[in-house]
Amino acid sequence: CVLKASQKRRPLSRLLEQLLRNLEKRDPNQFFAWPVNDNFAPGYSTIIKRPMDFSTMKQKIDDNEYKSLNCFISDFKLMCNNAMKYNKPGTVYHKAAKRLLHAGLKQLTPQKLRPLGDILT
Numbered sequence: 001c002v003l004k005a006s007q008k009r010r011p012l013s014r015l016l017e018q019l020l021r022n023l024e025k026r027d028p029n030q031f032f033a034w035p036v037n038d039n040f041a042p043g044y045s046t047i048i049k050r051p052m053d054f055s056t057m058k059q060k061i062d063d064n065e066y067k068s069l070n071c072f073i074s075d076f077k078l079m080c081n082n083a084m085k086y087n088k089p090g091t092v093y094h095k096a097a098k099r100l101l102h103a104g105l106k107q108l109t110p111q112k113l114r115p116l117g118d119i120l121t
């Protein structure tokens with residue numbers, strides 16, 4: 001039988017794409033969908049040395065840049081922590097980042113991931 005393009009992808013890439021889709025659902029306002037723009041966030045690129053967003057993570061999956069699940073989780077944490085660093089507590093973005101980080105890490109616990117088997121070893 002002929003495999004669909006996605007099925008030809010590496011197992012890790014397919015898993016990370018699935019995890020990314022589930023994380024993106026926790027960002028309904030799409031605050032984390034694209035790189036933060038200095039025009040809307042004054043001084044962002046001087047304060048945040050390593051920007052990260054979901055579109056960049058998707059590109060890194062497609063470019064096979066993630067060699068492990070932990071590298072993927074690190075970028076997710078970086079993205080949320082950037083937002084909690086740049087935006088003051090109490091702002092919509094700081095609260096959204098804290099909520100996203102909490103909800104996202106709950107989806108990435110070993111208990112949730114163990115059923116996915118030996119892809120992760």
Ligand SMILES: COc1ccc(OC)c(-c2cc(C(C)=O)n3cccnc23)c1
Binds near residue numbers: 037040082087
């Ligand atoms: C109000 O609509 C949008 C749309 C896209 C955004 O970032 C991709 C943001 C956004 C996202 C952020 C973050 C994540 O820090 N941010 C900070 C200051 C000002 N704007 C933003 C807001």
